[in-house]
Amino acid sequence: MMSELVLAQGEPVEGPTPQTPPGRHGSRAAIIWRTLRTNARFWVGASLLAVLIVWAIAGPFLWPWRSVDQDTDWLLAPPMAGHWFGTDELGHDVYAQVMSGLGISLTVGFIGGLLATALAAVIGAFAGYIGGAGDAIITWMVNLLLVIPTFFILIICYPFFRGSSYWIIALFFGLTGWMITSQVIRAQTRALRERDYVRAARFMGFPPFTVVRRHIIPNVASLLIVDAALGIGGVILAETTLSIFGFGIQPPAVSLGGLIFDGSSSATTRPWLFMFPGFTLVAILFSLNLLGDALRDAIDPTSGANRG
Amino acid sequence: MAEPLLSVRNLSVTFPNRSGDVHAVRGVSYDIAEGEFFGIVGESGSGKSVSSLAIMGLLPDNARLSGEIRFGGRDLLELDDRQLSGIRGHDIAIVFQDPLSALTPVYTVGDQIAEAVRIHDRAVSRQAATARAVDLLRIVGIPDPVRRASSFPHEFSGGMRQRVMIAMAIANNPRLIIADEPTTALDVTIQAQILEVLEKARAITGAAVSLITHDLGVIAGHADRVGVMYAGRLVELGTATEVFHAPTMPYTIGLLRSVPNIRTAGSERLVSLAGRPPSLGALPRGCPFADRCPLAIEVCRQVEPPLVPPTAAGAAAHPAACHRADEIASGKIGRAEVFPVADAIPASARVPRGAEPVLSVRGLKRHFPLLGGGLLRRPVGTVRAVDGVSFEVAPGRTFALVGESGCGKTTTVLEVMELAKPQEGEIRVEGTDVATLGRVERRTLRADIQMVFQDAAAAVDPRLPVGDVIAEPLLAQRMPRADRDARVAELLELVGLDRGMAERYPHEFSGGQRQRIGIARGLATRPKILVLDEPVSALDVSVQAGIINLLEDLKVELGLAMVFVAHDLAIVRQIADEVGVMYLGRIIEQGPIAEVFGTPRHPYTQALMSAAPIPDPAIERTRERIVLEGDLPSPAQRIDGCRFRTRCPLYRILDADARALCDGVDPELEPHGDARVACHHVDRNPLVVA
Numbered sequence: 001m002m003s004e005l006v007l008a009q010g011e012p013v014e015g016p017t018p019q020t021p022p023g024r025h026g027s028r029a030a031i032i033w034r035t036l037r038t039n040a041r042f043w044v045g046a047s048l049l050a051v052l053i054v055w056a057i058a059g060p061f062l063w064p065w066r067s068v069d070q071d072t073d074w075l076l077a078p079p080m081a082g083h084w085f086g087t088d089e090l091g092h093d094v095y096a097q098v099m100s101g102l103g104i105s106l107t108v109g110f111i112g113g114l115l116a117t118a119l120a121a122v123i124g125a126f127a128g129y130i131g132g133a134g135d136a137i138i139t140w141m142v143n144l145l146l147v148i149p150t151f152f153i154l155i156i157c158y159p160f161f162r163g164s165s166y167w168i169i170a171l172f173f174g175l176t177g178w179m180i181t182s183q184v185i186r187a188q189t190r191a192l193r194e195r196d197y198v199r200a201a202r203f204m205g206f207p208p209f210t211v212v213r214r215h216i217i218p219n220v221a222s223l224l225i226v227d228a229a230l231g232i233g234g235v236i237l238a239e240t241t242l243s244i245f246g247f248g249i250q251p252p253a254v255s256l257g258g259l260i261f262d263g264s265s266s267a268t269t270r271p272w273l274f275m276f277p278g279f280t281l282v283a284i285l286f287s288l289n290l291l292g293d294a295l296r297d298a299i300d301p302t303s304g305a306n307r308g
Numbered sequence: 309m310a311e312p313l314l315s316v317r318n319l320s321v322t323f324p325n326r327s328g329d330v331h332a333v334r335g336v337s338y339d340i341a342e343g344e345f346f347g348i349v350g351e352s353g354s355g356k357s358v359s360s361l362a363i364m365g366l367l368p369d370n371a372r373l374s375g376e377i378r379f380g381g382r383d384l385l386e387l388d389d390r391q392l393s394g395i396r397g398h399d400i401a402i403v404f405q406d407p408l409s410a411l412t413p414v415y416t417v418g419d420q421i422a423e424a425v426r427i428h429d430r431a432v433s434r435q436a437a438t439a440r441a442v443d444l445l446r447i448v449g450i451p452d453p454v455r456r457a458s459s460f461p462h463e464f465s466g467g468m469r470q471r472v473m474i475a476m477a478i479a480n481n482p483r484l485i486i487a488d489e490p491t492t493a494l495d496v497t498i499q500a501q502i503l504e505v506l507e508k509a510r511a512i513t514g515a516a517v518s519l520i521t522h523d524l525g526v527i528a529g530h531a532d533r534v535g536v537m538y539a540g541r542l543v544e545l546g547t548a549t550e551v552f553h554a555p556t557m558p559y560t561i562g563l564l565r566s567v568p569n570i571r572t573a574g575s576e577r578l579v580s581l582a583g584r585p586p587s588l589g590a591l592p593r594g595c596p597f598a599d600r601c602p603l604a605i606e607v608c609r610q611v612e613p614p615l616v617p618p619t620a621a622g623a624a625a626h627p628a629a630c631h632r633a634d635e636i637a638s639g640k641i642g643r644a645e646v647f648p649v650a651d652a653i654p655a656s657a658r659v660p661r662g663a664e665p666v667l668s669v670r671g672l673k674r675h676f677p678l679l680g681g682g683l684l685r686r687p688v689g690t691v692r693a694v695d696g697v698s699f700e701v702a703p704g705r706t707f708a709l710v711g712e713s714g715c716g717k718t719t720t721v722l723e724v725m726e727l728a729k730p731q732e733g734e735i736r737v738e739g740t741d742v743a744t745l746g747r748v749e750r751r752t753l754r755a756d757i758q759m760v761f762q763d764a765a766a767a768v769d770p771r772l773p774v775g776d777v778i779a780e781p782l783l784a785q786r787m788p789r790a791d792r793d794a795r796v797a798e799l800l801e802l803v804g805l806d807r808g809m810a811e812r813y814p815h816e817f818s819g820g821q822r823q824r825i826g827i828a829r830g831l832a833t834r835p836k837i838l839v840l841d842e843p844v845s846a847l848d849v850s851v852q853a854g855i856i857n858l859l860e861d862l863k864v865e866l867g868l869a870m871v872f873v874a875h876d877l878a879i880v881r882q883i884a885d886e887v888g889v890m891y892l893g894r895i896i897e898q899g900p901i902a903e904v905f906g907t908p909r910h911p912y913t914q915a916l917m918s919a920a921p922i923p924d925p926a927i928e929r930t931r932e933r934i935v936l937e938g939d940l941p942s943p944a945q946r947i948d949g950c951r952f953r954t955r956c957p958l959y960r961i962l963d964a965d966a967r968a969l970c971d972g973v974d975p976e977l978e979p980h981g982d983a984r985v986a987c988h989h990v991d992r993n994p995l996v997v998a
Contacts, residue, residue, distance in 0.1 A: 028776050031811060196767035200829070203725045203759055204784040205751035214780075218771040299771065301813035 028218075035298040042298075045290025052284060056103035065093035067100035068252045079272050086272035088262070097254050098277050104249060105236045105256040106284065108170040112239075113232030115174025117181065121224050124182035125216045128189025129208060139186070142179050150176045154247055166249050169242070173235045181227050188220050221299045229292035233285045256281050312339035313516050314363070314484055319375035321358050321367065330589045332358040334540040335375070337615075340484065344516045347531030347548070349524060349563075351848040353585060355540040356520045360486050364402055365392040379484070398428040401477035401515075403506075405489040407469035411461040417472045418442065418457030424479045444475035447512060448505050451938075465939045467498035471505055478509045485509065486518045491526060495712035495875065497936045500919035503530060504935060522849060524567055525921025528552055529928030536560045539585055539596035542615055546626030548925040554643075556618060556628035556636050558601045561646050566853035570920045571927075573881035574901065579647040580854035584818050595631070602647060607631050665700035666738050666836050666869045667724070667757070672697045673732035674716075674723050678944055691944045693719040695893035696733070699886075703836065706863060706870040708880040708901075710916070711890035714940050717873045720890075721839050724871070725759050738836065755785050755833035762842035764822035768814045774800075774825055775810030781832045799828040803858060820851035827858065831866070838862075839871045844879060856883055877920045881905050889913045892943055892951045899983025909985045911958040912936075914995050934995055950975050950988070958993055966992070 036042045060066065065083075070091040074080075077087045085094035127138040153176060192198055192215070201211045217224070239249060240257030249255045256277050263273030321333040333355040340346045350356040361367050363377055363384060377384040380399060384392065396402075404410040412420060421444055422437035432440070438457070445453035448471040461469060470490060477485050487506060491499035507530065510517050521527055527534055527548065534551040536544040536559065544557040555561045565579035583600045586592055592599070594609040601608065608631055617625045618633035625637045635641045673696055678689035694716045701707045709717040724735055727750050729743035736742070737757055745753060758781060761767035768777045778799055779792045787795070797807040803824040814822060823843060830838050840859070844852040860883060862868055874880050880887055880901070887904050888895040889912065897910040908914045911934075918934040936955050941947065949971045953959045959970055969988045977984040987993070 028772055031773055196761040196763060197769045199722075200759065200761065200767055201769075201780065201784075203754065204781045205754040206784050214772075215769050219769070221771070301770065301815060 032298045036294055039294045039297065041290045042294035045287045045292075045294060048283060048287035049291065052102060052280070052287065053106065056099055056106060059099040060096065063093075063096055063099070065096040067092065067096045067254055069093065069096070076270060078270075085276040086270075088273055094259075094272060094276055097259055098256070098280055101254040101256040101259050101277060102280055102284075104166050104253060105239070105281075108166055108173065108239050108249075108255070109232040109236040109284070111167070111170035112173030112177065112235035113228055115171070116177035116231050116235075117224055117228040119174065119178035120181035120185055120227065121217055121220070123178065124185025125189045125212045125220070126208075127182070128186040129193055129212050129216060131190070131193070135186075139183075142182060145176075146179050151245075154242070158247060166253065166255075169239060169249065170235075173238065177231065177235070181223075181231075184223065185220055188223070189216050192216055192219055218299060222296050225292045225296045225299075229285075229288045232288055233281075236281065236284070256284075313342045313344070313379070314340040314518075315376075315378040316359070316363070317376040317378070319359060319362060319377060320373065321355070321362055322372045323368075324370055324372065325589060328589050331540055331591065332371075332588055333362065336537075336540075336542050337375075338535055338542060338545060340516050340518060342483070342516060343510070343514050345510065345530055345532045346516065346518045347527035347534045348518065348520045348537060349522065349527050349534060350537035351522055351585060351850060353588065354537040355588070356537045357488055359537070360402075360488060360518060360520055363486065364396055364400060365389065366396075366402075394428070397424055397477075397482075398480045399482055400484045400486065401480070401482040403470070403473045403477050403485065403487040403490045405492050407466065407473045407493075408461065410473055411469060413461055416458045416460055417445070417464070421445070421457075421472070421476050421479055424476045428480050440479070441475075444479055445472070447478070448472070448475045448509065449501070450475075465498075467494055467501060467939055470494065470498075470502050474502075474505055474509050478513050478515070481513045482515050484516045484518065485513075486520070488520045489522070490519070492521070492523070495940070496877070496919040496921075497712060497915060498939065499526070499921075500933060500935050506530075523921065524552075524564060524849070524923035525928075528923050528925045529921060529931070531925075536563070539591065540588055541596070541612075541629060543597070543629040544627070545615065546628075550626045552923065552925050554626075554637070556625070556633045557597075557630045558603050558632075558636075558646050559597045560628075561636075561643050562600075563850060564923060565647060565649075566850050567923055568856075568878040568882040569922055569924065570878040570881055570905070570917060571922065573878050574883075577649050577860070578853035578856055578882065579649055580857050581647075581850040582854075584820070584851070595629075603630075603632050603636075603641065605631065663702045663704075664739070665702050665736075667871065668700040668736045669720075669724060669733065670698050670736075671733035672720060672723060672730050672735065674719055675731060689944045691942075692893050693943055694723060697888075697890070697893070697895055698733075699888055699895070699898065701837065701869045701871060701886075703869050704863065704867045705885045706872055706883055708872040708874060708884035708887045709890055709895075710874055710877060710880050710887060712875060712916075712940055714943065715890040716893040716943070717890050718841055721759070721841055721871055721873055725757070725839060727753060727757070751784065755781070756835050757837040757839065758830040758833060758835040759839040759841065760823075760826045760830040760843050763846050764819065764826045765814070765846075767826050768822065768829070770814055773811050773813055774817070777814065777825060778810070778829045778832055781829060785833055795832060799832055802831065802862075803828045804854075818851075819847050820854060823847060823855055824858070827855075827862075831862070834866075835868070837869045837871065839873075841873045842875070843872075845874065845876065852879070859883060877905070877916060889916065892941065892947075894951065894986065895977065896952065896986045897983060898977060899981075903982040907981065909980050909983065909990045909993065910952075910987050911956050911993065911995060912952050914993075915957060949973055950986075958987075958989060958995060961994070962989065962992075 071087060071093065072091050074083060074087050075091050076089050077083055079086045083093050083095065085098060087093055123138060127135045154172065198211060198215050201215055237257055239255055240261050243249055243255065243258045244261065249258060259277035260274060260281065263277065267274040317337050319333055319336045323330040323332055336359050348356045362373055365384065373385055411417065418438060418441045421441035425437045425440050426432050442453045442457050445457055450456050450468060450471055464472065491502050494502060503526065506517065519527065519531060531548050534546065534548050535542045536551065536557065538559050544551055544555065544560045551560060552564065555564055562579050562581045566581060568578060581600050586596050595612055598604040598608040613629045613631045615627045615629040617627045618637040636643065672694055674694040676691040676693055677687040678691055679687055697720050699707055709720060711717050723730055727742045727745065734741060737753055775796050778796045782792045782795060796810055800807045800809060805821060805824055814825065817825065844855050847855065856879065863870060872880065872884055884901050886899065887901050888898040889910065891912050897904055897913045904913065905917065908917055915934045915936045922928055934957050936957065938955055941954055947954060953970045959967060966989060975986040975988050977986045980990050
């Protein structure tokens with residue numbers, strides 16, 4: 001039927017129109033994927049992140065040293081043939097430590113950051129959309145959580161998860177980091193709720209959950225993507241603070257944040273202790289930003305890259 | 309002829325832009341004589357506002373201007389900002405479209421007017437300036453000016469704010485008042501008031517007025533001479549009579565025939581101009597109107613025609629920018645034949661009356677509690693937005709609700725669309741009382757009643773491709789994917805769009821196309837009832853006609869019942885079969901369109917009709933208007949008896965006995981002729997609509 005798209009006269013849009021199989025048009029998901037696919041930043045970001053993940057998972061198997069091993073022959077050695085990233089004052093191989101820390105930090109960061117953003121989106125959008133008493137109760141609880149210091153909650157809860165794995169730390173960050181974003185999402189949702197297209201969806205008979213999923217979340221997506229990208233980086237760094245106070249990830253396990261903190265005191269004299277974990281963290285954040293940008297452009301048809 | 313007051317010669321304005329220069333105004337020349345009323349008419353993006361802001365030196369810094377603007381012996385383009393400031397507000401004053409953003413919210417209006425006086429004459433004392441401000445407010449018809457001078461802008465209604473703007477404009481007895489769409493944001497009855505104030509201001513100060521508008525009707529009644537702008541150029545320039553009665557440029561001809569006229573609307577179809585104005589960033593070679601012009605010949609696509617009087621028709625002809633102006637002016641091409649008009653819908657195609665109503669509304673009420681600001685938010689009053697509205701719509705018929713903003717017409721249809729039990733009253737769709745519906749039944753019933761919104765840009769999700777937007781109601785009805793896709797393609801063609809457009813996002817479409825998308829979505833489930841809330845009011849005139857024609861066709865082809873909410877009476881007369889005129893939450897006159905608009909009986913209907921501008925200078929100038937006093941009262945205010953009596957022109961001429969009835973008894977709709985009217989004194993109403 002229609003393999004060629006004919007434009008009506010005076011049609012305002014220019015540029016190539018992607019081809020679709022006859023009789024059907026691409027839905028939102030398909031179009032977003034197609035836009036992503038043509039975006040160089042998406043591929044750079046995704047490859048970089050993939051390399052980091054593969055490195056964290058497979059790298060340790062290809063390296064003689066483990067993060068806990070000590071090479072007493074070489075203390076504080078600069079980068080060299082047997083220790084690519086050098087060693088620290090106890091003879092730990094920095095390359096092995098970075099790989100191990102990268103795995104832990106990625107896990108904690110992704111689980112914590114994405115969980116926080118997801119909670120913020122769902123809770124904020126629902127509070128804003130339903131309004132009335134439900135909204136008042138949710139907002140009241142959010143405010144309550146905001147005034148209780150996160151650290152205080154941690155101290156109270158710590159006895160229950162002492163010694164358990166870093167997964168718990170990740171969950172903890174997810175469960176305590178969503179409140180402020182959720183309030184922003186709630187405010188935006190309240191504005192969106194008055195839009196005619198949301199009203200139109202209601203008049204078509206969609207239940208609230210579907211309206212939120214189809215119309216509210218995509219329209220606050222730019223904010224959510226930025227929040228997630230920042231959130232993942234933020235959790236990786238925040239975990240360091242916890243470690244310093246003796247809560248987060250404890251030796252012999254290492255995290256990127258912990259390595260950076262330990263190395264920063266001697267950053268000028270023994271830069272390898274600080275630089276290698278530091279650059280790895282920068283690489284994570286860089287890939288996240290590229291991915292976030294590309295995703296935002298794909299979801300928001302009016303954002304910079306698509307405006308031309 | 310004496311030296312003109314303002315003489316614009318070859319004015320061009322260009323905005324540099326990353327993707328190429330935007331030529332907003334391209335070589336415009338015109339004169340305005342002392343005390344003249346000059347009208348500039350054009351659609352959005354035609355350069356009409358930019359050319360006038362250039363006179364005031366109010367364009368952004370990156371605008372590149374060339375040409376000459378001579379005013380009072382000086383070229384305004386050569387003055388610096390400080391010199392211009394001496395002229396702005398003193399010799400040339402401007403009235404903007406949006407009076408809310410043109411007034412500073414933190415100063416009282418009296419102070420703002422006094423400031424306008426003192427800034428040009430420091431010798432005036434503060435007291436004298438304040439006294440002058442009060443005088444000016446009195447001139448523009450602000451009641452109780454002494455007290456109101458110390459009110460803040462937000463305490464005024466839109467119409468009152470526009471009066472304040474006019475007061476400020478005439479504060480220094482300017483020689484030229486530029487009014488940029490001064491009535492676009494206002495209701496018709498308020499628009500009529502403001503235009504009168506503008507005429508009065510002109511009479512008092514002797515200033516010339518340059519009125520910029522998209523509304524041909526507004527220009528027709530007031531302007532001495534009219535300039536028509538298209539794509540940054542003046543394309544026709546002449547006296548109002550010449551331009552309206554003997555238009556020569558095909559664009560003007562099309563524009564005049566695309567607006568319905570309240571007197572004749574409905575008798576024939578509107579001319580719909582195909583396409584849209586060219587982008588000012590990438591103008592085609594030749595005449596910018598060539599692509600939309602049925603008369604275009606080869607030369608039109610090569611050379612842009614100059615604005616000159618056609619030679620063949622003698623010296624009397626007025627200038628028009630068209631290669632074929634000679635043929636049009638001399639009558640070789642009949643003006644009526646320039647644009648083909650589709651045949652009027654045959655009366656036989658219309659569904660006969662008497663069919664079972666698909667939608668019936670009885671005594672519908674919607675009151676909103678007005679909450680106090682305190683901690684407990686106690687109700688302090690009630691906004692009676694809809695207060696007992698009843699109507700029925702039969703298949704294939706269109707029922708229109710008209711009224712000014714705030715009369716409750718939109719609330720009424722939104723309440724119907726909820727398909728829930730109303731606060732009071734009864735809503736029946738196809739005979740089913742919606743209050744009795746369960747969740748699933750209600751969803752199923754929604755397939756039969758769909759809505760089209762006023763602002764098409766706001767009514768479609770910007771993040772959804774158009775195909776998904778149109779498929780949404782089908783998704784809600786759980787139609788399988790493959791069927792949805794087929795239906796979307798069908799719908800796009802039905803509303804005159806290309807089926808390949810399904811994958812584009814809404815922002816890639818023009819306003820008219822977006823409204824077509826909204827209509828396609830409304831028709832997706834093959835509803836029996838389509839509810840349209842001001843579907844054309846946000847569109848340019850030439851695009852409006854296309855949408856109205858489309859709706860007329862759909863009504864006949866699909867046998868749709870339509871509920872049409874609008875404030876424009878001419879459009880309502882064009883499309884509706886029956887009409888209900890709403891005022892403060894009530895229908896005050898209801899009946900067949902020909903009856904209500906042919907012999908309006910309620911004083912409010914009469915005033916509305918009288919305020920609706922007619923795009924014909926001969927009629928406009930001889931009309932006796934019934935101008936309503938004041939603004940629409942707040943629906944929170946409780947008015948005993950007839951709620952229209954506070955503004956009623958009939959009430960004012962009645963004797964005390966007759967008034968007592970209005971004061972004490974709220975009139976019900978009573979049959980008069982074929983219509984029903986809620987007025988106690990229909991029989992002794994001497995008001996006639998001219």
